[in-house]
Amino acid sequence: MIALLRKQRYFIDYTLGTMMRHKGKSLGLLSVYTLIIFMLASVMLFSHAMRSEAVALLANSPEIVVQRIQAGRSVMVPADYLQRIGKLRGVTEKRGRLWGYYYDPAVKANYTVMASEQDQLSITDIVIGEGIARTRGLSIGDYLTLRSHQGKAFSFRVLRLLESDSELISSDLLLMNPQGYRQLFGLDESLYTDLVLSVRNPREIQKIAEKLTRLLPDSRPILRSEILRTYESLFSWRQGVMLILLLGSVLAFVIFAWDKASGLSAEERKEIGILKAVGWETGEVMRMKFWEGVIISLMAFLIGYLAAYLHVFYTSAGLFEPVLKGWSVLYPRFQLTPSVDGLQLATLFFFTVLPYTLATIVPVWRTSITDPDLVMR
Amino acid sequence: MKRSNTFFVCLLVLLTGFITSLVDVASESGQRLLQAPESAGLVSRLGLTDLSLFTEARYTRHPSQADIHSAFQDHPVALEHFPTGSLLQPPAGLLR
Structure with missing residues (x-):
């Protein structure tokens, strides 16, 4: 067991080393990825908190x-x-x-x-x-x-x-x-x-x-149930509108990430060839790439989520305020009570972390099963 | 320090932040119950029905009390002109 863990640690060490060699590229990807998760999580947290706040406040209507x-x-x-x-x-x-x-x-x-x-x-x-x-x-x-x-x-x-x-x-x-x-x-x-x-x-x-x-x-x-339903659907609608506005940037990111993750550069292909030539097995090369996907996507998810949490609950969702204020001169000042929907959080995790990690593995597998000599040429 | 150690330290810090946010949610919602009586009292005393988020038109200030034609209140087939209308959901009948 300890040997297995130690081996994974060496993989992580090696992967981080590779990523540090392409510092600009890796940091760029991490920042864009984090920004996308920050925006999606902010919309999600804000809408959920507003919905719960409205339902709690109007429970006595x-x-x-x-x-x-x-x-x-x-x-x-x-x-x-x-x-x-x-x-x-x-x-x-x-x-x-x-x-x-x-x-x-x-x-x-x-x-x-x-x-x-x-x-x-x-x-x-x-x-x-x-x-x-x-x-x-x-x-x-x-x-x-x-x-x-x-x-x-x-x-x-x-x-x-x-x-x-x-x-x-x-x-x-x-x-x-x-x-x-x-x-x-x-x-x-x-x-x-x-x-x-x-x-x-x-x-x-x-x-x-x-x-x-x-x-x-x-x-x-x-009826009171209709009042509560109005607010339930109102914020779901608003969440949908916000997500549609964000769709363009999400799609741009998907293309960017897919291109980065699935299309291996000549340099990366050569690196895999050398690893294979010095005795790495296909599974080991794939594990190394798997860790690369996990490191980037997990870090982006955690940083993006935490930034969104602070943005929504501790800076009163400052970025959304101008959109929500509209023409309201008398817009209320309020601090939302932190509230997180576990299911939404899990959905965000599975739709952001998993696809990227999987997208990094497939092209590596394709490259690593070919003859090293052919790959290095 | 090995690179993997730096990574694990970063991961540990982020996971602590993540868990803290969940603990914060649990503790703050308990706190809210203590503050809620004031707002709840106001809602039941005055019979309030809506949040005071958008005050520009009556159907945006009180969406739960607005009649289904309220967006077209000025004259028949009038287009609504308040920007909040793009943020509020249309009546259920129109979506069917």
Whole structure:
């Protein structure tokens, strides 16, 4: 056993020596290979972490949201819909929500304005997300002026800021008193933006949604499972888009690596011939080349993966940020919780390390089974 | 130092980094459970449904609440004009 290990070590020594003789070529290949794995792993880690973050954050979102649809558009829901729903078995709570958007021309951004009864805000007080505070340069006690539906200016005092830990869901939120909301947007007491239903038993949600569509034919119930599914597919889609963008560079690398690994240069062929002439067996030549493939691809995989890990979880995916930000002025600042999908990691390993290693062996085998004299000529 | 020894040292360092990243994942997700109540409380108190990632249009700010025609909201067969649209998945019906 020890003899076998020692022999492999000699092979590695010899292989490293050969690689050092072509330092530029080997380092070039290693850097390109590492860069490709870094990009693929970054996309993979980022999408997976965003997906898990969204699912974890939205796990407490309402079980059922009821919207009213009129001529294919969602419109305000009359408050009497709450009475029309009546007492549905399994529904523990039902209430109307008031929320909408406010476009602030000063910073060219949309705020999500929401009425909150639980915060017990006075009519002139607001609570804002960190994104708004940052963009408008506001802090506690400052005033924010918003124009009402009639064009009148209303000044609101910032009572407090929403916790920065929750920025991913609250960056653009502006909470205010329900009465203040109605006055700002000119909404009377008989209307809500949508209704929210709490259901104790998750297995009853589907049934309750069916009953709702029968009771209120112009309504559209949105279930929590649909919300979570939206985010599942949204980030899978985004991962796909990113991978397609990367496809060009991946293909270029495949051609480069294939050419490097499978087409032996005259010098390499001569080297194999000499090795055979001095007594190396075909298996030994192949083992030597196998180690070359393993060294390059394993090193590239580990360095690329570790760099991607640091990039995504410790520099907030700085390279993707400009793409993801889009036109969002109020983009949240957030640190993703490290999360790795074992299956995706294994797939990345098998699709990067194995093909290269195998591609190095086949041409060597072809060369090493030919007569050394013929190869060296 | 033999070349193979240098290689093994490098490999050992990288593998340690790899294992550390996996340990980091396990410990950080435990940490997240401690921080989560604040965000979870906000989500259940206000009934939040979406992440505030893209705020330019209502169907990008609240994709789970948008109706299926929202990308064409301005007039019939209007092309959507927000760049986020290229990053968001089209409604399932269109993909069938």
